[in-house]
Amino acid sequence: MSTKDTSFASTQFEPWRALVIYALLILAITAVVARLFTLQVLEKDSWLAQAEENRTREIISPTSRGIIYDRNGTILASNVAAYNIVITPAYLPNDQADIQRVYRELSAQTGIPTGFPLTDASIEAAKLVSPCIPGPGIAQMVYLQNTNAPYKSVKIQCNVSEKMALTVRQKAMNWPGVSVEIEPIRNYPTGSLTADVIGFLGPIPASLQTFYEDLNFVSGRDKVGYAGVESYFDEILLGRNGRRVVEVDVAGQELRNLQPPADPVPGENLVLTIDTRLQKAAEAALIGEVNYWNGYFGKVRISSAVTAAINPKTGEILAMVSYPTYENNRMARVIPSYYYKQLEEDPRKPLLNHAVSDEYPPGSVFKLSTATGALNEGVVSLSQVIQAPGELKLTESFSPNDPGNERTFVDWNPAGFGTIDFLRCIAYSSNVCFYKLGGGYKDEIPEGLGILRLGEYARALSYGRQTGIELPGEASGLIPSPQWKRINRGENWSTGDTYIASVGQGYVLATPLQVLMSAATVANNGKQMQPTLVHAITDSDGKTLERWLNVFADGHYTISSTSDLTALSTRQISPFSPTMRWDVTVDPLIAGYTCENSYCTPTDTQKTVRPDVIQKIQEGMRLAVTDSRGTLQREIYQLLEVNLGIPFAGKTGTAEYCDNVAQAQNLCQFGAWPSHAWTVAFAPYNDPEIAVVAFAYNGGEGASVAGPIVRKVMAAYFELRAIDAQQNK
Amino acid sequence: MRATYWRYFDFWLLGAVTILVIIGVTMIRSAIAGNIELTTTTPLVTRQIIFAFIGLAALLFTASVDYRLWSALSAQLYIGMIIVLAALNIIGGALFGSARWFQTALVFIQPSEFAKLVMILVMAAYFARHAREMTNPRWTFLSFFLMMGLTIFVLLQPNLSTSIVLVVLWFVLLWMAGLPLKHLLTYGAAGILVIAVSFPILVQVGVIQEYQLRRILTFVAPDPNARYGDTYNIEQALVSIGSGGWFGEGYGHGSQVQLRFLKVRWSDFIFSATAHELGFIGAMLVIVLIAFIVYRCLWAARISPDPYGALVSYGVATLIAFQALVNLGVNLKLMPATGLTLPFLSYGGSSLLANMIAIGLVESIIMRRKALEM
Known part of the structure; x- marks a missing residue:
C-alpha cells in the first residue's frame, strides 16, 4: 500500500493487452449498432408489416347458401352441418411428450392411428392422400400441415357424429391444438333425380378467386356452384360472408374491431318450376x-x-x-x-x-x-x-x-x-x-x-x-x-x-x-x-323478391332487382x-x-x-x-x-x-x-x-x-x- | 479523510447506472401491463424498485468500504461461495429444470449472480499476486482450477450461460495479467480439441441439456422443418425491434409488447421491448449508457492505485460488457439464445443487486485513487 504501487499500477499490465480489449469492445458495439440500424431504420417497413400481421386477424363468418325448392316447396338443396376434427399445429404443446400424449388420447377416442413412428416413408405416403380420406396417421397429417401453414388447421377426421364432436370438443380443453370445426355441407335430398338441373358445388376456381374474395369467401374452404342452377344462380345463392378485422393478443383473444365489421348476408332462396313428383x-x-x-x-x-x-x-x-x-x-x-x-x-x-x-x-x-x-x-x-x-x-x-x-x-x-x-x-x-x-x-x-x-x-x-x-x-x-x-x-x-x-x-x-x-x-x-326454371326468388325469410335476369351481348348475365336497360334482353324471373x-x-x-x-x-x-x-x-x-x-x-x-x-x-x-x-x-x-x-x-x-x-x-x-x-x-x-x-x- | 474519498465519488457512473435502472423499471412496467399474474401476485415492478433501492444502498456501502479488504478476504469469499453453491445444488429448489434459486420468505436469491462478483474478486487477488510470473504455466493452470472450483457448481445447476460468464471473467483477467500469446494459442488449440471430444459426452451424461444444444443448433444451422416454437421468440424479437423505427411505437403502445407476442419481454428480451416502444433513439440511449458505464470501469482500471484494483475494474467492465453484448446479440439475432439478461435493465433482483455491488466496487477504486497520493 505504498505510493510506489500507484506509479506502476497502470504500467504493470502491458498496454497492448488493454488495447485488444478496447478494440474488441468497439468492434462488438459497432456490430450491434449497425444491426440495430439495419433492423429499425432500413428494414422497418417489412418488420412493421409483420407486427401488424401479428396483431390483426381477419375473421370470416360463413353465410348460409340459399336453399333450392321445387314449385311445391320440396327442398332440392339445403345446408347441413358436418363436424370435422381438426388440429392446428402451431397451437400444439411445445413439449414432444405432451404432443404424443394428445395424439394418443385423440387416437383412442376417434380410432385414427397416431402415426408413430414418424418416418420419411410414412410422410411421403401421407402426401398422396387428400384430406378427409382415412389412412395417414395424426402425426403425418400434422407434420405436413406444420411445414405448409402451422396456423391453419388440418382435418384429422371428417364428418364425425354429433356425439363424437361434442366429446372431442369437451376433451379438447386438455388437448391444445385440437378442435372441432363445423362445416356447412350442401345436401341434396333428391340426389341424382335432380342432379342435372341442380348441379353441385366445388372449390373456388383460381380464375375467379378475386371475385369471390371480394365477397369475403375463403379459397380452399368455401364452395361455389359448378353446374346446373347452383352455378347459374351462384351469384344470388351465395350471399356474402361476414368479415371482421380484429386486434388479437398472442393468445388469440379478440380485443377490438380494427375495421367496421360486416355481418354475413344469407343467400337468396331459389324456387324452381320443377315438380319433383313429375320429375320422379x-x-x-x-x-x-x-x-x-x-x-x-x-x-x-x-x-x-x-x-x-x-x-x-x-x-x-x-x-x-x-x-x-x-x-x-x-x-x-x-x-x-x-x-x-x-x-x-x-x-x-x-x-x-x-x-x-x-x-x-x-x-x-x-x-x-x-x-x-x-x-x-x-x-x-x-x-x-x-x-x-x-x-x-x-x-x-x-x-x-x-x-x-x-x-x-x-x-x-x-x-x-x-x-x-x-x-x-x-x-x-x-x-x-x-x-x-x-x-x-x-x-x-x-x-x-x-x-x-x-x-x-x-x-x-x-x-x-x-x-x-x-x-x-x-x-x-x-x-x-x-x-x-x-x-x-x-x-x-x-x-x-x-x-x-x-x-x-x-x-x-x-x-x-x-x-x-x-x-x-x-x-x-x-x-x-x-x-x-325459376318460379321465384325469395329472401331468407321466404318473402318473394323482385328479380330480373339481364343478358348482355357478350353472353354474360346479371341478376338485379330492377331491369337493366343496357342489357340485350331483360326479363323478370321473380316473382x-x-x-x-x-x-x-x-x-x-x-x-x-x-x-x-x-x-x-x-x-x-x-x-x-x-x-x-x-x-x-x-x-x-x-x-x-x-x-x-x-x-x-x-x-x-x-x-x-x-x-x-x-x-x-x-x-x-x-x-x-x-x-x-x-x-x-x-x-x-x-x-x-x-x-x-x-x-x-x-x-x-x-x-x-x-x-x-x-x-x-x-x-x-x-x-x-x-x-x-x-x-x-x-x-x-x-x-x-x-x-x-x-x-x- | 473519509469525507475526502466521497469528493472523488464518480457521480457520472452512478448517474448512468441510475438512468438505466429507471429505464429498466419503466420498461418492465410497460412490458407486464395486462398480465395479472405479473402485476398483482408477484408484482415485478415493485420488486425491481425495492431491489434497486437495496442495490443503491449496497452500492454506496461497497463504495465506502476500501476495496482492498476484499483482497484480504479472498479465501473466505471463495470458500463461502462454494459452500453456498454446493448447498444450492443439494437443497435448492428445482425451478424451470435448474437449481438456480434460493427461495427465501420474500424472494428468490440467485447465488450464481454473486458468484460472478466472487470470481472477479478472487481472480483479481490471485492475478495481482502472480502478475509478474505468468510466463510460468503453473500459475495459469492453478488459476484454471481455482476458476473451475467455482464454475463446476454453476455448470451442474445446470446454468450454462452463467458458467460461460465465469469462464470469460477468468479469461479476461488472465489475459490482462499477462498470459503469453504463445501459451494462449497452445491452450486454445488444446481447448478446441477437448470441447470437440467432450461435448457429445456432456450431452449424453446430462450436464448440458438437450434444449441448450438445440438452441445452439437452431442458430448455427436453422432447420427448415423446425417447429415454429424453436425460432418463435427470436423472430418476435426481430419483429419488435424492427417495427420500432426511429422513434418507436410509443411507451405503452407497442403491439408486440402489449399484446404479448414477445415472450420474456421483461427480462431476457427487455431490449427488444425498449427498441419496439422507444425506437432507435431509445435503444441507442441504452447502448450509449451501458457503453459509458463500461468505459468508466475501464477508466477506473487505468487510474487504479494498485494492480488488484485495476483487475477488479477490468473484471466489472467485462461483467457488464460481456453480459450486455451477449444479450443484445441474442435480441438482434447475432448469436444463439442464452439466458443472459441485460445488466441494470432486465428484471431480476439478484442480478441487479450484484451488478450494483460491482459498480460499488469500481466506485470504491475510483474514490481511493487520489487519497492514496496524499
Missing part, C-alpha cells in the same frame, strides 16, 4: 324404358336419353331428366377425384345435361319447321295430293349448272303411304313427302321450300340458337346453310342436302329442349314462351310472370326470299306466319295421334287417350346418325343406319297445358322407344293434376 315419374319412365330396351337387346344400346316437360303457355319447365346422371351428394364435401374422373371419362357424358347441353339430329320432329314453312310460303296447298312411295329417286346437284346424279332417298316406311294430303304428310311422317316439300319435285312441287327459307322457319320455332334457359353450357344447335357448308365443309350446298335437311337429318342439330320448344310454340298458337319470346303470327321474324329453280335470294321484307298455318300444323300433329295410320296412334291414342279422354297431339322422329361412337361400333351401315328415337307431344289439344319431349340415343324407332316415355310422363302429369285438383277442393 319422368325419371322412372325414362330409365324404365332405357333398361327395357337395353335388356331386350342384351347390350347397352341406348346410351343416353332425355325427357322434359314444359307448360307451353307459360314456359315453366316442369320436369327435366337427363340419363345417365350422377349423384351430386357424393360431391358435397369434396369432389372425389376417382368419382369425378369416372364421370368425366364416361363416353355417355353423365355430367352433361343432355336436355340442353348436347345436340343431336332431330329427325322427323324437325318436319314441323318444314311443314310450317311449306304451307306459309305456298309451296303446297292443303287440298293438294302428294305421291308418297317408299323411296324416291332425286337428283343431287351442287350448282345450278350441275346436271347432277340420281340418288335414291328412302322413306322410313319402305312400303310408302300412297297418295296423301299435306296433313297426313305430318301425321304419317312421310319422308318422301317432306323431301318434295323441302327440295321440290318435278311438277308435283315445282318450287321447294329451300334450305334458306327452311332455316327461317326453324329459327322461328326455336332451332339454331340458345333458348336462354337458366342453365350453364346451353348448346345452340345448328341450322345449316350453303354459306355454313362452304366455310365448315369446304363444299357447295347440294340439292340432296336440302332434301335431308327437310326431314331433320344431315347437318341439322338440335337440343331436346329446342325440339320441345318447337312443339310448345305450335301448341301455344305460335307464341313462344321463354322456357324457365314468376310468363315472358313471351315472340309470336310467330305477329312478329315479322321470317326474312323474305325470292326463289327460282331451288335457288333463293333474300329480299328486304320480313313476314309473319299466318295463324291458320299454325293451326294446320296442330291439326297434323293431332292427326298423328288420331289417324289409324298416325305414328302415335298406338302409343298415345290407344294406350292413353282412350283411357284419359284428353285429346293429344304429337310428332315422332327417327333420326339416323353416324357419329364417331357409332362408327367405332361399326353400326354405320348404308340403308340400316343407327337412329335416335324422338317423340314430342302436347295436351290437351284444344287448350294445351303440357308439352313433353323424349329422346333416346340410338333408341331406334321414335314412336316405339320414345313414345312410351312421353306417354308415361303425360299420364303422370294428368294423374298429379287430378290429385292436386282434389286436394284444392
Whole structure:
C-alpha cells in the first residue's frame, strides 16, 4: 500500500493487452449498432408489416347458401352441418411428450392411428392422400400441415357424429391444438333425380378467386356452384360472408374491431318450376324404358336419353331428366377425384345435361319447321295430293349448272303411304313427302321450300340458337346453310342436302329442349314462351323478391332487382310472370326470299306466319295421334287417350346418325343406319297445358322407344293434376 | 479523510447506472401491463424498485468500504461461495429444470449472480499476486482450477450461460495479467480439441441439456422443418425491434409488447421491448449508457492505485460488457439464445443487486485513487 504501487499500477499490465480489449469492445458495439440500424431504420417497413400481421386477424363468418325448392316447396338443396376434427399445429404443446400424449388420447377416442413412428416413408405416403380420406396417421397429417401453414388447421377426421364432436370438443380443453370445426355441407335430398338441373358445388376456381374474395369467401374452404342452377344462380345463392378485422393478443383473444365489421348476408332462396313428383315419374319412365330396351337387346344400346316437360303457355319447365346422371351428394364435401374422373371419362357424358347441353339430329320432329314453312310460303296447298312411295329417286346437284346424279332417298316406311294430303304428310311422317316439300319435285312441287327459307322457319320455332334457359353450357344447335357448308365443309350446298335437311337429318342439330320448344310454340298458337326454371326468388325469410335476369351481348348475365336497360334482353324471373319470346303470327321474324329453280335470294321484307298455318300444323300433329295410320296412334291414342279422354297431339322422329361412337361400333351401315328415337307431344289439344319431349340415343324407332316415355310422363302429369285438383277442393 | 474519498465519488457512473435502472423499471412496467399474474401476485415492478433501492444502498456501502479488504478476504469469499453453491445444488429448489434459486420468505436469491462478483474478486487477488510470473504455466493452470472450483457448481445447476460468464471473467483477467500469446494459442488449440471430444459426452451424461444444444443448433444451422416454437421468440424479437423505427411505437403502445407476442419481454428480451416502444433513439440511449458505464470501469482500471484494483475494474467492465453484448446479440439475432439478461435493465433482483455491488466496487477504486497520493 505504498505510493510506489500507484506509479506502476497502470504500467504493470502491458498496454497492448488493454488495447485488444478496447478494440474488441468497439468492434462488438459497432456490430450491434449497425444491426440495430439495419433492423429499425432500413428494414422497418417489412418488420412493421409483420407486427401488424401479428396483431390483426381477419375473421370470416360463413353465410348460409340459399336453399333450392321445387314449385311445391320440396327442398332440392339445403345446408347441413358436418363436424370435422381438426388440429392446428402451431397451437400444439411445445413439449414432444405432451404432443404424443394428445395424439394418443385423440387416437383412442376417434380410432385414427397416431402415426408413430414418424418416418420419411410414412410422410411421403401421407402426401398422396387428400384430406378427409382415412389412412395417414395424426402425426403425418400434422407434420405436413406444420411445414405448409402451422396456423391453419388440418382435418384429422371428417364428418364425425354429433356425439363424437361434442366429446372431442369437451376433451379438447386438455388437448391444445385440437378442435372441432363445423362445416356447412350442401345436401341434396333428391340426389341424382335432380342432379342435372341442380348441379353441385366445388372449390373456388383460381380464375375467379378475386371475385369471390371480394365477397369475403375463403379459397380452399368455401364452395361455389359448378353446374346446373347452383352455378347459374351462384351469384344470388351465395350471399356474402361476414368479415371482421380484429386486434388479437398472442393468445388469440379478440380485443377490438380494427375495421367496421360486416355481418354475413344469407343467400337468396331459389324456387324452381320443377315438380319433383313429375320429375320422379319422368325419371322412372325414362330409365324404365332405357333398361327395357337395353335388356331386350342384351347390350347397352341406348346410351343416353332425355325427357322434359314444359307448360307451353307459360314456359315453366316442369320436369327435366337427363340419363345417365350422377349423384351430386357424393360431391358435397369434396369432389372425389376417382368419382369425378369416372364421370368425366364416361363416353355417355353423365355430367352433361343432355336436355340442353348436347345436340343431336332431330329427325322427323324437325318436319314441323318444314311443314310450317311449306304451307306459309305456298309451296303446297292443303287440298293438294302428294305421291308418297317408299323411296324416291332425286337428283343431287351442287350448282345450278350441275346436271347432277340420281340418288335414291328412302322413306322410313319402305312400303310408302300412297297418295296423301299435306296433313297426313305430318301425321304419317312421310319422308318422301317432306323431301318434295323441302327440295321440290318435278311438277308435283315445282318450287321447294329451300334450305334458306327452311332455316327461317326453324329459327322461328326455336332451332339454331340458345333458348336462354337458366342453365350453364346451353348448346345452340345448328341450322345449316350453303354459306355454313362452304366455310365448315369446304363444299357447295347440294340439292340432296336440302332434301335431308327437310326431314331433320344431315347437318341439322338440335337440343331436346329446342325440339320441345318447337312443339310448345305450335301448341301455344305460335307464341313462344321463354322456357324457365325459376318460379321465384325469395329472401331468407321466404318473402318473394323482385328479380330480373339481364343478358348482355357478350353472353354474360346479371341478376338485379330492377331491369337493366343496357342489357340485350331483360326479363323478370321473380316473382314468376310468363315472358313471351315472340309470336310467330305477329312478329315479322321470317326474312323474305325470292326463289327460282331451288335457288333463293333474300329480299328486304320480313313476314309473319299466318295463324291458320299454325293451326294446320296442330291439326297434323293431332292427326298423328288420331289417324289409324298416325305414328302415335298406338302409343298415345290407344294406350292413353282412350283411357284419359284428353285429346293429344304429337310428332315422332327417327333420326339416323353416324357419329364417331357409332362408327367405332361399326353400326354405320348404308340403308340400316343407327337412329335416335324422338317423340314430342302436347295436351290437351284444344287448350294445351303440357308439352313433353323424349329422346333416346340410338333408341331406334321414335314412336316405339320414345313414345312410351312421353306417354308415361303425360299420364303422370294428368294423374298429379287430378290429385292436386282434389286436394284444392 | 473519509469525507475526502466521497469528493472523488464518480457521480457520472452512478448517474448512468441510475438512468438505466429507471429505464429498466419503466420498461418492465410497460412490458407486464395486462398480465395479472405479473402485476398483482408477484408484482415485478415493485420488486425491481425495492431491489434497486437495496442495490443503491449496497452500492454506496461497497463504495465506502476500501476495496482492498476484499483482497484480504479472498479465501473466505471463495470458500463461502462454494459452500453456498454446493448447498444450492443439494437443497435448492428445482425451478424451470435448474437449481438456480434460493427461495427465501420474500424472494428468490440467485447465488450464481454473486458468484460472478466472487470470481472477479478472487481472480483479481490471485492475478495481482502472480502478475509478474505468468510466463510460468503453473500459475495459469492453478488459476484454471481455482476458476473451475467455482464454475463446476454453476455448470451442474445446470446454468450454462452463467458458467460461460465465469469462464470469460477468468479469461479476461488472465489475459490482462499477462498470459503469453504463445501459451494462449497452445491452450486454445488444446481447448478446441477437448470441447470437440467432450461435448457429445456432456450431452449424453446430462450436464448440458438437450434444449441448450438445440438452441445452439437452431442458430448455427436453422432447420427448415423446425417447429415454429424453436425460432418463435427470436423472430418476435426481430419483429419488435424492427417495427420500432426511429422513434418507436410509443411507451405503452407497442403491439408486440402489449399484446404479448414477445415472450420474456421483461427480462431476457427487455431490449427488444425498449427498441419496439422507444425506437432507435431509445435503444441507442441504452447502448450509449451501458457503453459509458463500461468505459468508466475501464477508466477506473487505468487510474487504479494498485494492480488488484485495476483487475477488479477490468473484471466489472467485462461483467457488464460481456453480459450486455451477449444479450443484445441474442435480441438482434447475432448469436444463439442464452439466458443472459441485460445488466441494470432486465428484471431480476439478484442480478441487479450484484451488478450494483460491482459498480460499488469500481466506485470504491475510483474514490481511493487520489487519497492514496496524499
